[in-house]
Amino acid sequence: MQRDYLKILVSGPYASGKTTFVKTISSGKVLTTEVPVSTLYESQIKQYTTVAFDYCRVNLDGTDVYVFGTPGQTRLQFMWRVLAVGMHGYIFIVDGSSMLNVMRSRTVYEYMKNLGDYPHVIAVNKQDLPNSIKPSTVAQVFGVNNDIVVPLVALKKESAISVLQRAVELIRAQKPKYRAE
Ligand SMILES: Nc1nc2c(ncn2[C@@H]2O[C@H](COP(=O)(O)OP(=O)(O)O)[C@@H](O)[C@H]2O)c(=O)[nH]1
Numbered sequence: 117m118q119r120d121y122l123k124i125l126v127s128g129p130y131a132s133g134k135t136t137f138v139k140t141i142s143s144g145k146v147l148t149t150e151v152p153v154s155t156l157y158e159s160q161i162k163q164y165t166t167v168a169f170d171y172c173r174v175n176l177d178g179t180d181v182y183v184f185g186t187p188g189q190t191r192l193q194f195m196w197r198v199l200a201v202g203m204h205g206y207i208f209i210v211d212g213s214s215m216l217n218v219m220r221s222r223t224v225y226e227y228m229k230n231l232g233d234y235p236h237v238i239a240v241n242k243q244d245l246p247n248s249i250k251p252s253t254v255a256q257v258f259g260v261n262n263d264i265v266v267p268l269v270a271l272k273k274e275s276a277i278s279v280l281q282r283a284v285e286l287i288r289a290q291k292p293k294y295r296a297e
């Protein structure tokens with residue numbers, strides 16, 4: 117039987133909030149591969165890190181959306197290419213807590229764009245923090261259109277779901293229908 121579905125990748129640099137995003141949209145029903153961090157540098161930022169991927173399935177207005185979160189450490193970036201197979205689009209999460217993190221995200225974004233020309237959303241996370249960087253600033257820094265850059269608080273369900281909805285919207289705007297074989 118044929119069935120509508122979408123595969124969306126959640127990518128972005130280390131500690132931008134990818135795992136949090138996948139956990140939030142799935143209400144905790146997530147398959148995750150987090151392990152304690154292995155280097156001193158990483159441990160200064162957080163305690164656990166994704167080594168393979170995060171995964172969840174959510175139903176959005178009748179469509180099954182398969183969401184895969186990538187590992188963020190650069191030495192695990194080869195996984196991105198693996199996880200990108202068959203995707204319809206992606207959400208690129210930027211840590212908006214400081215301008216330095218936004219600047220650092222740019223090369224990671226370029227890497228993602230090299231995987232192919234897919235519909236995508238750039239989500240500027242941690243908007244709950246004081247002095248967080250605005251989506252319009254990120255659009256300027258990344259040199260992209262304002263309409264693909266959206267605010268995000270990955271800890272909040274409404275916010276995370278609305279980012280997912282925007283990604284689905286952009287995917288549907290590009291191609292009307294996706295069918296599993
Ligand atoms: N203030 C705030 N912190 C967040 C938000 N989303 C994630 N974080 C924190 O950012 C850190 C990295 O999150 P994580 O999901 O592990 O990042 P990943 O490496 O991209 O998977 C964790 O300490 C999270 O609690 C958010 O919306 N607001």
Ligand SMILES: [Mg+2]
Nearest residue numbers: 134135165166
């Ligand atoms: Mg993670």
